[in-house]
Amino acid sequence: MLGNSLIRSRVQYLVPEKSFIRKLLVLTSGTVVGQALLLLSSPLLTRFFTPAEFGLFAVFAALAAIFGVIACLRLEFALPVILDEDEAAGMAMAAVVVAVAMSLSAGLLVWLAGPWFVTLVSAEVLLGWLWLLPLAMLVWGLGSISSYWSIRRGGYATNGFNRSFQLGSQAGSQVALGALGAGPPGLILGYLLGYGVRLGHFIAKLAPTDRRLLLGQPPAQLWRSVHHHWHYPVYSSSSSLLHSISEMVPAILIAGLYGPVTAGLYALCQRVMAAPVKLLSETASQVFLGETRGLDGPALHRFFLRTITLFTALGIAGMLPVLLFAPPVFAVVFGEAWREAGVLVQLLVPLFFSRFVVFPISQLVHVLRRQDVYLLSAVLTTLALVASFGSSLLLGLGVHATVLLFSLTTALANLVTLAISWRLVAGRAIARSATTP
Numbered sequence: 421m422l423g424n425s426l427i428r429s430r431v432q433y434l435v436p437e438k439s440f441i442r443k444l445l446v447l448t449s450g451t452v453v454g455q456a457l458l459l460l461s462s463p464l465l466t467r468f469f470t471p472a473e474f475g476l477f478a479v480f481a482a483l484a485a486i487f488g489v490i491a492c493l494r495l496e497f498a499l500p501v502i503l504d505e506d507e508a509a510g511m512a513m514a515a516v517v518v519a520v521a522m523s524l525s526a527g528l529l530v531w532l533a534g535p536w537f538v539t540l541v542s543a544e545v546l547l548g549w550l551w552l553l554p555l556a557m558l559v560w561g562l563g564s565i566s567s568y569w570s571i572r573r574g575g576y577a578t579n580g581f582n583r584s585f586q587l588g589s590q591a592g593s594q595v596a597l598g599a600l601g602a603g604p605p606g607l608i609l610g611y612l613l614g615y616g617v618r619l620g621h622f623i624a625k626l627a628p629t630d631r632r633l634l635l636g637q638p639p640a641q642l643w644r645s646v647h648h649h650w651h652y653p654v655y656s657s658s659s660s661l662l663h664s665i666s667e668m669v670p671a672i673l674i675a676g677l678y679g680p681v682t683a684g685l686y687a688l689c690q691r692v693m694a695a696p697v698k699l700l701s702e703t704a705s706q707v708f709l710g711e712t713r714g715l716d717g718p719a720l721h722r723f724f725l726r727t728i729t730l731f732t733a734l735g736i737a738g739m740l741p742v743l744l745f746a747p748p749v750f751a752v753v754f755g756e757a758w759r760e761a762g763v764l765v766q767l768l769v770p771l772f773f774s775r776f777v778v779f780p781i782s783q784l785v786h787v788l789r790r791q792d793v794y795l796l797s798a799v800l801t802t803l804a805l806v807a808s809f810g811s812s813l814l815l816g817l818g819v820h821a822t823v824l825l826f827s828l829t830t831a832l833a834n835l836v837t838l839a840i841s842w843r844l845v846a847g848r849a850i851a852r853s854a855t856t857p
Contacts, residue, residue: 454587468598491561
């Protein structure tokens with residue numbers, strides 16, 4: 421009897437609270453619907469576009485993602501956790517100013533380095549389309565600000581619908597443009613349209629009182645907000661940039677090392693697996709961040725363990741079929757020419773699984789004001805990227821060996837981050853317990 425009671429109490433300790441699961445389901449439901457639309461459109465896209473065309477799109481999408489994550493220097497991360505309304509509004513408007521400035525800087529970079537870059541990766545056809553990167557950066561950044569402001573307001577349903585709206589717009593427009601024979605520009609324009617729809621939906625849903633609050637902030641308040649939360653641009657932006665590089669640069673490196681066709685196969689992996697994993701875990705991290713406001717000590721530790729338990733179980737359930745059946749499924753669904761993409765997906769399972777489990781709790785560093793840990797995590801994943809592709813260059817490894825090495829080393833880096841985060845939150849729980857009478 422005592423044993424059963426202990427087991428029951430332990431299970432209850434690890435099972436996430438209903439409020440967290442409810443909010444997570446509301447927010448992720450939109451992501452799931454949107455990803456389902458992307459997946460349903462993929463068999464059509466693989467017949468409208470060749471692997472080489474997918475490879476060219478992968479290069480553009482990788483650059484857009486790298487530029488996008490630093491569009492606001494991660495000032496938006498502070499929005500759900502700042503307690504003062506004026507301070508939060510000042511931070512949001514400061515992020516808008518930063519997004520505009522960063523987009524203009526991106527345009528200058530495209531002008532200076534664009535021709536050199538497309539020659540380096542054998543993607544000269546993309547030169548004219550690189551001028552869309554500053555626009556992509558601006559729309560991505562403004563959409564991110566809007567999303568985190570919505571989370572601050574508890575707009576989980578709005579965010580959930582927004583995800584499905586965004587991804588559905590991307591899928592539909594890419595299919596339509598593919599049917600018209602648009603080539604790589606069709607994939608690029610459809611991709612951008614989705615982010616434009618995302619931003620437009622958030623603007624339409626912004627409450628008039630919030631609009632007045634945001635637009636009424638004086639410049640001095642913008643500066644005070646940024647100055648008070650300086651650790652976001654200093655630590656979080658550099659960390660996010662390194663994390664994005666470790667996630668997105670492989671597509672560019674594969675294009676340079678193994679050609680656009682292989683990069684296209686890798687791009688399908690990104691579309692089918694990496695993008696859903698990232699979006700679902702990123703969505704969960706937003707819920708995690710919103711739920712941790714006011715939690716500390718043992719309560720935060722308990723919430724941390726429950727989140728890890730939930731995503732470990734979900735990750736195992738989702739990755740096992742991929743590990744066992746990916747190549748034949750890819751051949752049937754996407755066409756025989758894409759069977760090799762299924763092999764690459766199998767090799768990337770350790771990376772996908774570790775990212776799915778670890779990323780939802782990555783926002784913990786903002787609660788504990790330990791952005792240095794997130795920076796350390798980014799450095800580790802970047803070192804994994806350098807080590808794997810550097811070994812490929814030095815040893816002349818094939819694409820399978822390179823991708824597997826990248827997958828394993830990145831998974832190890834993610835597990836180190838998990839261990840450090842666990843130690844931090846456990847230490848905080850012990851310290852709070854010791855000071856509580």
